[in-house]
Amino acid sequence: MLRIDTRTPDAQQQIATLRAKLAPSSGDVVSEAGRKKTIEVFGEPLSPVEVVSRICRDVRERGLDAVLEYTAKLDGATLTAETIRVPQEELEQAHRAADPEFLATLRRIRENVLKFQTAILHSDTTVALELGGWLRQRYLPIERAGLCVPGGAAAYPSTVLMTALPARAAGVKELVVVAPPTPFGSYNQDLLATCHELGIGEVYRMGGAQAVAAMAYGLSSPPRKGERVLKAVDKIVGPGNLFVALAKKHVFGEVDIDSIAGPSEVIVIGDETTNPEWTAADLLAQAEHSPGSSVLVTWHAPLLDAVEAQLTTQLAELSRSDLTRHALEEFGALILVRDRNEAAELANTLATEHLHITCKNPEDLLDKIRAAGAVFLGPYAPVAVGDYAAGPSHVLPTGATARFASGLSSNDFLRTNSVISYTRENLDAVADDVLLMANKEGLTAHAASVSRRVR
Known part of the structure; x- marks a missing residue:
């Protein structure tokens, strides 16, 4: 792992380089296999x-035809208009066959998440006006x-929970899940059992940029001239690889999105009381x-050595040790700072996903x-308790975007509008101000829409 001591002259440049690697806008965080696949598919x-x-x-x-072609080329899966959606009976069968302990765990987590997401939900606010009207x-x-639910290197039923349940708490009626x-x-x-447990009946076998585009634009089946396969959604949320993140950025404006996420991140701040074994984990x-x-x-130098030793020991025990070691070498750092304030x-500078x-x-x-x-x-x-069970969603801003972005919550599935209800007395009271501003801006029709009512 990279070692940085903030007291050295090149420390700030090292930190800036690390930060730049993780920025979603960099477009560089893609595996070598991904680069080879690009050449294979696009020539x-x-x-x-x-x-x-x-x-x-x-x-x-080209709608569905394009999705099916990219699914075959990028995922190696041959699907049709009839098989791209997971049948209801398959969802039901997965639920029936699921481990009862797993289903019980899902239900406990569901209660935790719904309790938190419902508690933070915005509600209507009305302000009464002195002259009889009101604002809302x-x-x-x-x-x-x-x-979006990933499915490349691991299964993520937790992502179904952490995206669907905030939406349910907000009152969203229709949920669509896409997974490669x-x-x-x-x-x-x-994953299928989790979808069924949460009442999600629309699950599609597609991933990557093609899945994001399909949800944004909707899909119809050209051979049957307009037969609906997938109705477009209003908002797309959930994690994914670089191509998913860039696709969400591409379709923003056609639909809303949660964020443009990069690689997962954590910063641990520790001192002499910190457990090196736990921190390495x-x-x-x-x-x-x-x-x-x-x-x-940390400002406690011995912690860096102790944690580094634990990393070496624990890496040997992991099923994904080679991939994990590569990530530590590319995106990991052990940083010695002067004190708590500098930490x-x-x-704040790195504005990490998890702190x-x-x-x-x-x-x-x-x-x-x-x-x-x-x-x-x-x-x-x-x-991990935030990833799986606590209540806040694990869909969070990455790549230093926490400076201005927030984690996914039930409130992100709400749209808001204002309502103005005025009496004649309310209008009389503000008419002069409205007329002055409208005339200052040269918008005489705006002014007339008020003056004709109050003259």
């Missing part, structure tokens, strides 16, 4: 942005949301996403944190 070494632009254009123009801010759920046609994706029985938990960034920040400032404060008096340090997707306090709040 030339297109950039990820060019790949996504071409896929989205094809899906918009209304919050209404979107009608239809699309949920892989054993970890839309052929994974636990926390760093490895993010690195095993591969790509995933794991950074330890907080560095955390685990596991030093003495973590609440005091929390007061100095301005930018983080989710914060975990103390030795008994590892990031």
Whole structure:
């Protein structure tokens, strides 16, 4: 892993380089296998942005045919208009065959998430006016949301929970799940059972940029001239690889999106009270996403050596040790800072997805944190509890975007509008102000729409 001491002259450049690697806009975080696949499919070494632009254009123009072609070329799966959607009976069968303990766990997590997401939900606010009118801010759920669920290297039923349940708490009626046609994706029985448990009946076997485009534009089956295969959604949420992130960016404006996410990240802030074994485990938990960034920040130098030794020991025990080691080498860092204040400032600069404060008096340090997707306090709040069970969604801003972006929540599935109800007295009271502003701007029709009522 990269070692950085903030007291050295090149420290800031090293930190800037690390930060740039993780930025969603960089477009560089793609595996060598992905680069080879691009040449194989498109016949030339297109950039990820060019790949996504071409896929989205094809899906918009050719609909289902394009999705099926890219699914065959990129995922190696041969599907048809009849098989691209998971049949209801298959969802039911997966649920019947599911481990009862797994289903019981899903139900406990569902209660945790719904309790939190419902508690934070915005509600209508009405302001009464002195002269009889009123103003109101209304919050209404979107009608239809699309949920991206990864399925390349691991299965993620947790992502179904952490995207669908905030939407359900908000009152979204129609949910669509897309997952790649892989054993970890839309052929994974636990994932299908989770969808059925949450009442999601629309599950499609497609992933990548083509799935994002399909949800944004909708799909029809050209051979039957307009037969609907997939109705477009209003918002697309959920994690994915670089191509999914860039596709979401591409279709934004056609639909809403949650964020443009990059590799998963964690920063752990520790001191002399921090447990090196646990900290190494926390760093490895993010690195095993591969790509995933794991950074330890401390003003207690011996902790760096102790954690590094634990990383070596624990890596040998992991099923994905090679991928995890590569992520640590590419995106990991052990950083020595001067004190607690510098640790907080560095955390704000990196604006990480997950920030685990596991030093003495973590609440005091929390007061100095301005930018983080989710914060975990103390030795008994590892990031994994946020990933799976606590209540807040694990869909969070990455790549330093926590400076301005927030994690997914039930409120992201609401749209809001204002309502103005005025009496004649209310209008009389503001008429002069409206007329002055309208005339200043040269908008005489605006002025007349008021003056004709009050003259």
